[in-house]
């Protein structure tokens with residue numbers, strides 16, 4: 001199996017339903033008071049914007065995945081989910097803007113993923129989409145440990161499948 005850390009970012013392409021573009025979606029998020037702190041703390045230099053940075057990461061990673069042995073399954077590892085579906089349970093849908101990129105939506109199938117592992121949403125669980133297992137395995141923040149305890153087990157089993165999420 002090819003284990004591939006992807007290092008993708010977000011590019012504001014997970015737009016709320018009925019919203020035309022990223023500018024309108026950002027304005028909506030601001031009005032709702034749901035703006036990710038990455039917007040202030042994550043500097044895109046040397047790229048002009050975080051979306052440009054994401055675009056560059058998508059291109060670089062896609063080229064490397066395309067060069068992998070097509071007979072070999074992959075394990076795709078990313079900070080953000082690769083598909084939008086995991087964000088559907090977010091209480092504030094405006095926050096999906098900061099949760100990934102639509103550019104990776106078909107990668108799990110296209111690049112033969114046996115599983116996708118991510119953590120950004122801090123909602124530990126396993127879902128399936130297009131026959132691919134997507135496993136969220138966040139470590140969480142100390143303030144979350146005070147509420148729910150640390151992940152148990154701390155190390156999550158990805159293979160063989162069937163362990164606790």
Ligand SMILES: [Fe+2]
Pocket residue numbers: 079119120121
């Ligand atoms: Fe994150």
